[in-house]
Structures are given as C-alpha cells and as structure tokens.
Amino acid sequence: MSASLRDSIPQIANPGNLDASVQEAFALMLGCECRRIAASRFNAEDSLIAVVGFGGILSGACVIRSSVPSAIRMTALITGMEITALDATVQDALGEICNVIAGSWKSRIPELAAHCALSVPAVIAGNEYWIRVHPPESKLHHMYQFDESTFEVMIVCEGLR
Amino acid sequence: MKQIRALIMDDSSVMRKIVERTLRQAGVELECVLEAANGHEGLDLLERHPVDLILSDVNMPSMDGLEFLRQLRGRNLAPQTPVVMITTEGSEEQVRQAVEAGAQGYIRKPFTVEQIKQRIVPLVSAG
Numbered sequence: 001m002s003a004s005l006r007d008s009i010p011q012i013a014n015p016g017n018l019d020a021s022v023q024e025a026f027a028l029m030l031g032c033e034c035r036r037i038a039a040s041r042f043n044a045e046d047s048l049i050a051v052v053g054f055g056g057i058l059s060g061a062c063v064i065r066s067s068v069p070s071a072i073r074m075t076a077l078i079t080g081m082e083i084t085a086l087d088a089t090v091q092d093a094l095g096e097i098c099n100v101i102a103g104s105w106k107s108r109i110p111e112l113a114a115h116c117a118l119s120v121p122a123v124i125a126g127n128e129y130w131i132r133v134h135p136p137e138s139k140l141h142h143m144y145q146f147d148e149s150t151f152e153v154m155i156v157c158e159g160l161r
Numbered sequence: 162m163k164q165i166r167a168l169i170m171d172d173s174s175v176m177r178k179i180v181e182r183t184l185r186q187a188g189v190e191l192e193c194v195l196e197a198a199n200g201h202e203g204l205d206l207l208e209r210h211p212v213d214l215i216l217s218d219v220n221m222p223s224m225d226g227l228e229f230l231r232q233l234r235g236r237n238l239a240p241q242t243p244v245v246m247i248t249t250e251g252s253e254e255q256v257r258q259a260v261e262a263g264a265q266g267y268i269r270k271p272f273t274v275e276q277i278k279q280r281i282v283p284l285v286s287a288g
Binding site: 024025028029075078079080089092093095096099102103104107113114117118120121 | 173176182220249251273
C-alpha cells in the first residue's frame with residue numbers, strides 16, 4: 001500500500017509542531033530560548049533566506065528569513081565566536097539551522113519521517129526577496145524572537161501525495 | 162580515556178565545529194580532528210590518515226554518508242574504526258540502511274552532550 005499524507009494534514013498544519021522544532025533547535029544548538037511572537041511586518045532590507053526543500057510524499061520547503069544582524073547573532077551563539085559581518089560562516093549557520101528545523105519538523109509527523117527527504121540547504125542574500133508558492137496546500141508562517149532579535153520561519157507544502 | 166583521532170564529515174563547517182565542541186564537552190580527548198565536507202574528501206583523508214572514530218552526516222552533496230559508508234567498507238578502509246551517523250534524517254528505514262552499510266551508531270540533529278556521551282564514548286573507550 002502506498003503511503004498517503006492526506007490523513008496527516010492536521011499534524012502538518014499544527015503550529016505547535018513548528019514551534020517545538022524551532023525551540024528545540026535554538027535550545028540545543030544556540031543554547032538560548034526562542035519564542036513565537038505576534039506576526040508583524042518584516043523589514044526585508046538586507047535579509048538572508050535559507051531554504052531546505054522537501055521531496056517525496058510532500059513537496060515544499062522550510063524557509064527561514066532573518067535580518068543580517070539577527071543571522072550574525074545566531075552564528076555567534078552557535079559557534080561561540082565573535083562575528084561582526086556577513087560572511088560564509090553566517091550563511092552556513094543559517095542554512096544548518098534551517099536544515100535542523102526542517103528535519104525536526106518532519107520527524108514529528110510519522111508519514112513524513114519515513115517518506116520525505118530533505119535537500120541540502122540553500123542560502124540567498126539580498127533585498128526584498130521572498131519565496132511564494134501558488135497556491136500552497138498548507139502553509140505555516142511564524143515570527144520568532146530570541147534575545148532581542150527576530151526572524152521568520154515558513155513551512156510551505158506545495159503538494160501532498 | 163586515551164586521546165583519539167577523529168574524522169568529522171559534514172557539508173556545513175559550522176556543524177563540524179559544533180560536533181567537535183560537543184565531543185570535547187562529552188569528555189572525549191581529541192588528539193587531532195580531520196574535517197571533510199563530503200564522502201569523497203573523507204575517503205581521500207582516510208587513505209592517508211588513520212583515525213579512531215568517524216562521525217558523518219548523511220545528506221551531503223557529491224557523495225552522501227551512506228555511499229561513503231559502503232565505499233569505506235567495500236575498500237576495507239579503516240575496518241575497525243567505528244562510524245556514527247549524525248543527521249537530521251532519522252526514520253527507521255534510514256537507520257536500518259546505515260546499520261546495514263556498517264554504521265555503529267546513529268544520532269539525530271540537534272543532539273545533546275548527553276547523547277554524545279551515551280552513544281560515542283563507549284565506542285572510543287572500548288578501542
């Protein structure tokens with residue numbers, strides 16, 4: 001019998017699964033608390049976006065968008081190093097955080113854990129850049145805060161089998 | 162515990178540093194750490210440098226961790242060296258594939274110091 005995700009849609013759309021994945025990644029990788037805050041307009045200037053694609057039974061992506069200062073703060077926490085400017089280490093760190101959140105999120109949904117693969121992360125730096133999928137089957141779009149910094153995480157499910 | 166030489170493979174240099182730091186926090190004495198960004202680089206290093214422990218990501222470009230394991234065992238390179246996969250992918254099927262390919266352990270990212278202690282320290286202490 002082929003696997004179907006249709007019965008798992010409530011779990012995919014459950015915002016608590018994404019919150020738990022983000023909080024776990026920040027607690028274990030960055031050693032800090034992270035909480036969801038009310039969505040507000042994101043200042044898109046000088047932002048960094050990390051994308052990890054989902055393939056297999058679900059096609060879509062986990063996307064993180066962060067300002068450059070927030071990404072630098074994340075990198076400093078994750079590496080324990082003083083980071084002062086956007087460089088390859090910052091891009092690498094944001095990609096790996098996205099990778100871990102994507103993996104943690106899919107592991108919370110049994111059908112996805114077994115039948116969905118992750119791409120390697122891609123990181124894009126630029127202004128006024130965002131990813132849109134029309135029309136997504138399901139989308140979670142949350143804003144989070146750690147220390148005094150904020151960032152966005154989006155789970156987009158473009159197709160379910 | 163004796164000092165060991167470790168090979169850490171991950172396409173993320175940040176994650177390689179996290180793994181090294183966590184090994185040290187877990188009490189593993191590292192004599193030297195070799196780093197590779199994919200399976201090709203890992204095999205190339207192992208041709209020239211013996212190690213006591215291999216920690217490998219699964220999802221890497223060029224040559225992934227499972228293919229690395231198959232080639233490692235197929236070439237009989239480092240036959241006594243324990244290999245532990247550290248990855249975001251953690252389904253039963255993926256763990257089964259890794260064990261069949263010759264992995265001694267499997268740790269899901271993000272991991273804790275305690276998980277490293279429990280699953281890796283016994284492997285390097287036994288050597």
